[in-house]
Amino acid sequence: MGKETVRWGVLATGGIASVFTADLMRMPDAEVVAVASRSTAAARAFADRFGIPRAYGSWAELAADQDVDVVYVAGPHSSHRAAAGLCLEAGRAVLCEKAFTLNSREAEELVAVARRQERFLMEAMWMYCNPVIRRLGETIRSGAIGDVRTVHADFGLAGPFAPEHRLRDPALGGGALLDLGVYPVSFAQLILGEPDRVQADALLSPEGVDLNTGMLLGWESGATALLSCSITADTPITASVTGTAGRIELGRGFFYPDRFVLHRDGREPEEVVGGNGNRNSLQYEAAEVMRCLRAGETESPLVPLNGTLAVMRTLDAVRERIGVRYPVDGES
Template sequence: MAEQRVRWGILSTGAMAATFTADLVDLPDAEVVAVASRTRASAKEFAERFGIPRAYGDWESLARDEDVDVVYVATPHAAHRAAAGLCLAAGRNVLCEKPFTLNAREAGELVALARERGSFLMEAMWMYCNPLVRRMRALVEDGAIGEVRSVQADFGLAGPFPPAHRLRDPAQGGGALLDLGVYPVSFAQLLLGEPSDVAARAVLSDEGVDLQTGALLSYESGALASVHCSLIGGTPNSASVTGSKGRIDVPDGFFSPDRFVLHREGAAPEEFLADPADGPRASLGHEAREVMRALRAGETGSPLVPLDGTLAVMRTLDAIRDRVGVRYPGEEPVEVAAGRQVTPA
């Protein structure tokens, strides 16, 4: 695959799939060859919109299409386990949208299946692939702000979302945490890793999903991370990381920033700007390029979005839901100790 274009299949025809496909068709080394939906009409309409040659009215046909190098799964996240698992079982490589699955148990099943099949698997955590976020992380790892003491991140939408909306539907994995909170949690764990303890509070809807959640993640180093997400209040959507020798502030849209500011003792604030050559701020092309790079290199995972990191984030999300009392239909009870979920053998 080192020289050829990478052939993509798109599983789902919703807004996220459309956004990703629009960015994908702009990449000269990518080719979108097939799309699948639960209905033939939806797949056909999507295919015509983006000039995709094959449209399937079922997921199985896409999973069996041997002309597809990698499938992008963009279904509602309650279906991620089924959709990604179907593709992996058929021998396809997979890029699966965030949150990776509903819970860590499902995530572990997908990772185990990918490793058993020798297939590539990656969570579509575009934030981790963003060049400016990568630069910020490199500065932190190089000691630019000393030892990390705390991380803060928030992601909130003003809403309100009506009870019938998917964000409030337990059957679809609704709630602020999985849709929005995955970003602040992932940001914190990008810099600090998996917490040793989790405390959390939430405001729940009548349907039993979280409308607003705040969590405090504690680390054995003594560091703390404060994360917040909301479906009932528009927040700054900002983040900061404070160390023993300085601080980095990432303003509005920390998950796809156009700038961040480094503050160090005795020095003027230093602003780092996104390189226009990297493309639009909200482009999903960075994660697509990383997938294609890994496939050409024969890798089954990405060092930018490692599967072990994805599993760690899912364990933290499980722990937060355990603390606030959110469980989705059909979920089995899980044993959660501190921030680490113990999955029964």
């Protein structure tokens, strides 16, 4: 793909779709040419809001649009397998929101479709594309804090969420884990890879989804990660990585940082700052997608598909430990 402008389609019209579309509109090399929803009225309202030329009342119409280079799939977790699969089969590249799917089986199916079709597919794990997180990874790999021994990370919202809310609905992948816990797990696995051992405990809702979950991951190296997520408590939403020669601390909103603090034995703390001045920007992941498409790459080295699959396996293992099952799990 050699052309300068990348043409985007947006599938779904909720809050994250609005944020992403607004960020795309600020990028001179991106153009949003179509939007789709299950409702024509919703698609048209979204298109009118952002000045998008085409609005579709079905996913299939968007998937078939030959003028779309890449589709951003922004619906609930429960729709990702079907929506992203439809677009990939139709020849579209796909950026799919996280959690990538409801379980690792669905994730493996999507990756298999992308590889068979030789189409680009990436999980929208914007944290991995953040320049400060990338710098953090480089700092750790350089040996600046020695061998990593512990990772701590949490993400919790106070709620409360009513029983009818999507976060309480098992059919929609409800619970803290897939919405919020995916960030601490992805952070730990970015640094240490897939864990060798998974332990977890949780408070479950009457509907059977997790309200508050604690995870302890272990690696053969001796490293451990203590992670938590909640939809009943406003946690600090911070993270730290400690090694044998120092540690790195990330403040509130650890998954979209504009800085971190490096503490090393015998030295003054060092603040490392980066980014474009907008912590909330989703442009980093959009820029990575467009770079890959122009380079003819079918997956991103920043958000590799094998890494996404590994995170989904860990999330499955956590759900198995805490007793959370979704209706789709019974189809395997």
